[in-house]
Amino acid sequence: MSSMTHSGAQPQVATAPNTDRGGEPVLEVTNLRKYFPVKSSGVVRRTIGQVQAVDGISFQVPKGGSLGLVGESGCGKSTTGRLITRLWDPTSGSMKFEGREIGNLSNRQMLPLRKEIQMIFQDPYSSLNPRHTVGSIVGTPLRVHQVVPDRQRLDRVKELLEVVGLNPEHYNRYPNEFSGGQRQRIGIARALALQPKLLVADEPVSALDVSIQAQVVNLLQDLQREFDIAFLFIAHDLAVVRHFCPDVAVMYLGKIVEITDRETLYLRPHHPYTQALLSAVPDVKQAAIGGRRERIRLEGDVPSPVNPPSGCRFRTRCWMAQDICAKQEPPLLQIGPRHKVACHFAGEHGAMPTSPITLDALGVDQNGDHVSGETKSAEDLNAPGFADTWTDLESHKKSSERLVGDHIADRPQ
Amino acid sequence: MGIGPTETVADHAADTPATAQEIAGRSPTKIALDRLRSDKIAMICLGIVVLFVLIAIFAPLLTRLFGVELRGGVPIEDTKADSFPIIGPPDYGFTWEAPFGLAPTTGDDNLAEWFYGARTSLFVATVATLVSTVIGIIVGLLAGFSRGWLDRVITFFIDVFLSLPFILVALALSPIIVSRFGADAASLERWSMFSLLFVLSALTWMTLARLIRGEVLSLREREFVQAARVIGVPTRSILFRELLPNIIAPIVVSISLGLPTFVTAEAGLAYLGIGVAGIPSWGQTVNRAVDYFSTYPVYLYAPVIGITVLVIALNLLGDAVRDAFDPKTRR
């Protein structure tokens, strides 16, 4: 299977051919965590557990670019968005906006940065205050940050309404007089008012009719091009981000399981979960070239983030799962110039390796037991972006093979 | 940011609201008020309430207009040996000199007492409603928005206050306040009024506080509150600009229930001996007139009819207001 190695990749280490692609990151997230305490009921409310909503994720969003964040309901996408907009405080980890750490800023310190980082919300019916006029809603950010003098605020609001394709004369109407799509445009106008550099769009179209979805996505795309805004585009399926994001991160139960560019993700996904997500997306291109994707059905429900499965979190639903998956958490390995995947058996669908590829990186044998004398690889697995050097899948496989099987004797008794 | 329409949107035409002809929007509050205006009974009741308010405001003017005098009775001149007045009911016919008759024993004019009594009733009801509503709003907003320990402390106090038996506390508390501070006649008048208002509002804010806490708990999870925080709107503005307009309905309901309740409560408490001292009030008149019901019923009718009409009007008006503000019946 030569398609599994990237052409141009040297045996052990290769150099990224297109480092210029992303440019300067506007946002760098490193090992970000958010645990919500679970409190007992009663008078003395002790913490009896933790919802591991986001558990150590790293990614970066390039200036003016856009990263898609995809995953099932409850995997921690919104939590990530809310950490970046500092609605919630992170449990640990770092978030750098234009190189400046924002994870530990107080509300007051954060205030000037609010202009730069804005958010578009999922539900157009709850994201607009029903008691405020559109003019007041879109004017609020202008008022709070004194972007324009009070006298010019209304003119500016009208301009913004026009930018998002609404009738500017509707500024003194109330949200209940608009349709879902129009309301979402109002929310977009509000987010644009401060001319942000980064927009977190939390499932901006999933509450809308399919016919309206495309229009809103097109609007966002135009705005991004025109105003050079970087997007963190959150979605629960791959169909929407496909048209929007050159890079996509796939999340499962608080962790990123695969992060790569659009082409690789849609044509050669290496993680079983991505493959399952993708098989649910109707695909015209694939149908056109004759290759029809078989539908992968995932069994069972997403486990509780309070008590996630040991090892690989996806193992309770993975058809590839083996013993090692329960013992060792698969590291997020960079296996291509712009491709990271966290699976012991990463590979293209239908051609996945039969023995784990991560043994060398973890220093364990195929049962997940530590092999004496072996150490974990020194590679920084929490780096937000893609490194210039990486080890390709074939090399991982080869170097891992030497740890398979015949090391039982080495095991400490 | 260069501004220009980036696209002419296709869904614009298909998506325009049904009421395309009227550009100006109607706020939910305005819709409710429009609805109220078309309710005949509500408007009649509003008329009655306004009438009572006018009576209360212009009580001094009205007494002069009718040629009567507040507390102007001279017992020896105005009452007979059996303590009943020498003019008007119950022994003689109607006279313009004292349209509602004179009070037995004292010979004070009943009409003047009634005018000023309306004043006290409405004043007590309005102030008690206002105070208990403001306390309820602030406590409810704080508890709902703070979550955590502050919420638990506040909720605890709400529960404690709710478990207090109203009448018992009123009976116990107001004599203490009055005897502690009301040394001479002037301060007695002030402190008896204060203790009445205190008892009424201190024991009634909890229901609204609880309602508002619940509303805020659910509202604060709504995305528009988070949108406000992402924008950087200060917490105070979030509470009063974003949340408060959304809890108008329970506040209106609470006020509409509070006013008639307090009018009745003033009378009821006066009957139990708690109430304003030295100031005329319907409750005080009732308290005194009950002893004469068999011999001089008109004495009792005046304040009782006043209370009844006002309370019924307030209740019916309140009903209509609640219907108008009910989100379920909103278009």
Ligand SMILES: Nc1ncnc2c1ncn2[C@@H]1O[C@H](COP(=O)(O)OP(=O)(O)OP(=O)(O)O)[C@@H](O)[C@H]1O
């Ligand atoms: N305030 C909170 N307190 C406790 N747990 C929370 C809180 N907010 C979210 N969670 C939990 O964190 C997990 C991730 O939630 P999150 O809202 O980020 O998911 P999501 O990926 O956005 O899902 P959806 O597609 O449904 O929006 C969920 O299990 C959720 O129950």
Ligand code: SF4
């Ligand atoms: S690590 Fe194992 S369980 Fe997890 S996705 Fe890969 S094969 Fe499945």
Ligand SMILES: [Mg+2]
């Ligand atoms: Mg979400």
